[in-house]
Amino acid sequence: MTVGDHDGDHAAEPGHVPVLLGRVLELAAPAVERVTGRAPVHIDATLGMGGHAEAMLTAHPTLRLIGLDRDTVALERSAARLAPFGDRVTLVHAVYDEIPDVLGRLGLPGADSVLFDLGVSSPQLDEADRGFAYSYDAPLDMRMDRTRGATAADVVNTYPPAELARILREYGEERFAQRVAAAIVRERERAPLESTAVLADLVRTAIPAATRRTGGNPAKRTFQALRIEVNGELETWRAALPAALGALPVGGRVVVLSYHSLEDRITKRVLAAQAADTTPPGLPVPLPGHQPRFRLLTRGAELPTEAETTTNPRAGSVRLRAAERVREAP
Structure with a gap:
């Protein structure tokens, strides 16, 4: 999120809870509870509707929360939700790769815990005019931050065919990327593509009938690819x-x-590298400067329980990974 998140909750809407809330709280707790002499700092880098943030603030009464989101609507809603916590909360309109800049502007040397709840948020999916969902007819927008940047309509109407196919193949893992890209190009030559419904129908007709009968809506992969781009x-x-x-x-x-294999693959690779001993092979003992900087807190990626997915269907594809710093960087 985030970019947004997968809170799946509209403020205090009943029946919706943040994804893997109990596990997130359990994993973050030791990092903030060990802090003495100052307020522990927790960054919710994909604030969304503020469900995880509210739970962290409630569980840890001295916690200072820094909440980031690129979506101004999410920031407005979470600001209202988190208002009871007063000056313990600082909300920032920023993308989550801006964490060092945000900490610098706030005069903070670092953070004790960080949460990323990646992907598109429930409100973004549920608000038809955002253009994220193929189940609504809406303008082809898909920007998480509607104050800047190109829209999905810009992508489908201006990208060269080969680039369109690459995006669909790499980001959507679409087997029929070439066929879908060719169909988009043919259609845009007649008139610009501006509607989610038109695009979803175009994708459906471009994919072989036998494939369309299984695996859910055939437009899902194309919409994912465009959103990521x-x-x-x-x-x-x-x-x-x-x-x-x-x-x-x-x-x-x-x-x-994370909610799809592309994100999870990056997470796995980065955390594994940080948790590895890089002592050159053949030496009798590990070299101090080459020992792991982090330890993994999960064995592989943790999956949601059946109870979790029953309560919150959007948690079905979630993969959780976590790590703890055990040594300062050299």
């Missing part, structure tokens, strides 16, 4: 996670919730 999600994530790890002191923790 419009918001630069993967490039941002590749920069954001190392930046967040660099802001943590020894004992600090990061928790990451």
Whole structure:
């Protein structure tokens, strides 16, 4: 989020809870509870509707929360939700790779814990005019930050065919990327593509009938790919996670919730590199400067329980990973 998040809650809307809330609180607690002599600092880097943030503030009465989101609507809503916590809360209109800049502007040397709840938020999906969902007819926008940047309409109407196909293949993992891209190009030559419904129908007809009968809405992969491209999600994530790890002191923790394999692959690779001993092979003992800087807190990616997905269906694809800093960077 975030970029947004997958809180799945509209303020205090009943029946909606933040994804993996109990596990997130459990993993973050040791990092903030070890702090003495000052207020612990927690960054919710994908604030969304503020569900995780509210729970952290309630669980830890001295906690200072820094909440980031690129979506101004999310910031407005979470500001109202978190208002009872007063000056313990600082909300910033920023993308999550800007963590070092935000900390610098606030005069903070670092953060004790950081949460990333990646992907598109429930309100973004549920508000038809945002253009994220193929189930509503809306303008092709898909920007998480509607104050700047190109829209999905700009992408589908201006990108060269080969670039369109690459995005669909890499970001949407679409097997029929070439066919879908060709269909988009043919359509835009007649008239610009401006509607989610028109695009979804175009994708459906471009994909072979046998494939359309399984795997849900065939437009899902194309919409995912366009959203990732419009918001630069993967490039941002590749920069954001190392930046967040660099802001943590020894004992600090990061928790990451991701919702598709592309994000999770980056998370796994970055955390594994930080948790590895880089002593050259053949030496009898590990070299102090090459020992792991982090330890992994999860064995692989943790998946949601059946109870979690029953309560919150949007948690179905979540993958959780977490790590703790155990040594300062050399």
